[in-house]
Amino acid sequence: MLRLAIIGAGRIGQVHAKTIASHPAAELVLIADPVAGAASRVAKSIGVRATGTIDEVYSAADVDAVVVCSPTKHHVDQIMAAVAAGKAVLTEKPVDLSVERVDQCLAAIAGNEHRVMVGFNRRFDPGVVELKARIDAGEIGALRQLTIVSRDPAAPPANYLINNGGIFRDMTIHDFDMARFLLGDFVEVAASGHAFIDGIGEIGDIDTATVTLTTASGAVCTILNSRECAAGYDQRIEAFGPKGSLETANLRSTGVQFNGPAGTGVAGPYLPFFLERYAHAYTNELDHFITAIESGQAPKPSVLDGRGALLLADAADEAAKQHTVVTIA
Numbered sequence: 269m270l271r272l273a274i275i276g277a278g279r280i281g282q283v284h285a286k287t288i289a290s291h292p293a294a295e296l297v298l299i300a301d302p303v304a305g306a307a308s309r310v311a312k313s314i315g316v317r318a319t320g321t322i323d324e325v326y327s328a329a330d331v332d333a334v335v336v337c338s339p340t341k342h343h344v345d346q347i348m349a350a351v352a353a354g355k356a357v358l359t360e361k362p363v364d365l366s367v368e369r370v371d372q373c374l375a376a377i378a379g380n381e382h383r384v385m386v387g388f389n390r391r392f393d394p395g396v397v398e399l400k401a402r403i404d405a406g407e408i409g410a411l412r413q414l415t416i417v418s419r420d421p422a423a424p425p426a427n428y429l430i431n432n433g434g435i436f437r438d439m440t441i442h443d444f445d446m447a448r449f450l451l452g453d454f455v456e457v458a459a460s461g462h463a464f465i466d467g468i469g470e471i472g473d474i475d476t477a478t479v480t481l482t483t484a485s486g487a488v489c490t491i492l493n494s495r496e497c498a499a500g501y502d503q504r505i506e507a508f509g510p511k512g513s514l515e516t517a518n519l520r521s522t523g524v525q526f527n528g529p530a531g532t533g534v535a536g537p538y539l540p541f542f543l544e545r546y547a548h549a550y551t552n553e554l555d556h557f558i559t560a561i562e563s564g565q566a567p568k569p570s571v572l573d574g575r576g577a578l579l580l581a582d583a584a585d586e587a588a589k590q591h592t593v594v595t596i597a
């Protein structure tokens with residue numbers, strides 16, 4: 269039984285709290301959040317201890333592992349403190365908004381890298397797991413094109429966006445990890461985008477982006493992002509190779525379709541947002557973390573994977589701003 273604490277009791281902290289509380293091989297013992305009442309509200313509903321002092325997590329003798337769910341700017345300090353205190357860590361994405369800070373983190377956890385995992389949850393979505401297994405089995409041959417569509421139902425408020433490093437480091441980072449997971453390393457990055465939504469251009473960000481990533485062998489991944497989408501949370505992947513293509517489709521509220529005078533093939537709406545769409549992925553991610561830590565194996569994705577995704581985000585940001593193609597060394 270792995271005994272866990274959560275740092276940060278916000279949106280994703282609450283997802284992890286529920287997932288851990290219902291996992292047969294995990295025990296949630298402590299939730300920490302510096303904002304008065306935030307940890308206790310969540311802890312009370314689950315029946316675990318709460319604290320407003322983050323340091324209590326590191327000193328707690330009954331905590332084996334920490335799930336870092338705080339705002340991104342705190343991740344590196346909290347990963348380093350938890351590892352120094354002998355805890356394993358599952359940290360939310362991104363590791364940080366700066367490659368230099370990720371490198372500081374890597375230096376600080378040297379020798380313990382195998383005890384830190386980054387929460388790129390989409391790798392654990394059942395559809396993605398199957399897609400990857402079938403690509404690896406050679407069903408469609410060596411990939412030539414990969415298309416990732418990732419559109420959110422609605423943009424977060426500007427006060428969230430202004431602190432999160434822009435669309436590529438905050439949102440596309442999931443897709444950069446997926447691109448690396450399915451296609452490997454890239455040598456060139458091109459990107460363009462625009463701010464269509466009121467308030468986003470004003471903070472120097474964009475809300476709609478297209479990125480192309482090219483591998484050394486000429487395969488191309490295209491990522492299509494939007495911060496808003498009238499149809500809801502739009503999450504699709506198509507992998508294309510010489511022997512065919514494989515697709516993961518959107519999940520819907522119902523698999524039953526309506527056919528009638530108003531339309532045919534009318535299915536239910538897409539699942540509302542990441543909490544619902546990736547519910548299984550968060551559970552599978554936790555499974556993987558627990559199994560790896562308890563067996564002494566290195567969990568994936570690692571902090572180095574987090575660094576790889578961030579390098580692509582930085583390159584895309586530069587490519588979009590400079591209207592150029594950026595080469596990855």
Ligand SMILES: NC(=O)c1ccc[n+]([C@@H]2O[C@H](COP(=O)([O-])OP(=O)(O)OC[C@H]3O[C@@H](n4cnc5c(N)ncnc54)[C@H](O)[C@@H]3O)[C@@H](O)[C@H]2O)c1
Binds near residue numbers: 300339342361542
């Ligand atoms: N993997 C995913 O699907 C996913 C989804 C959403 C968010 N995230 C990531 O999770 C992180 C948190 O995002 P969120 O949407 O839950 O944010 P949020 O604002 O809803 O919650 C953050 C929580 O952290 C608390 N907090 C503030 N300062 C803190 C500190 N110094 N130490 C600990 N806690 C602190 C806040 O009080 C709040 O309760 C971000 O890095 C984000 O990128 C990942």
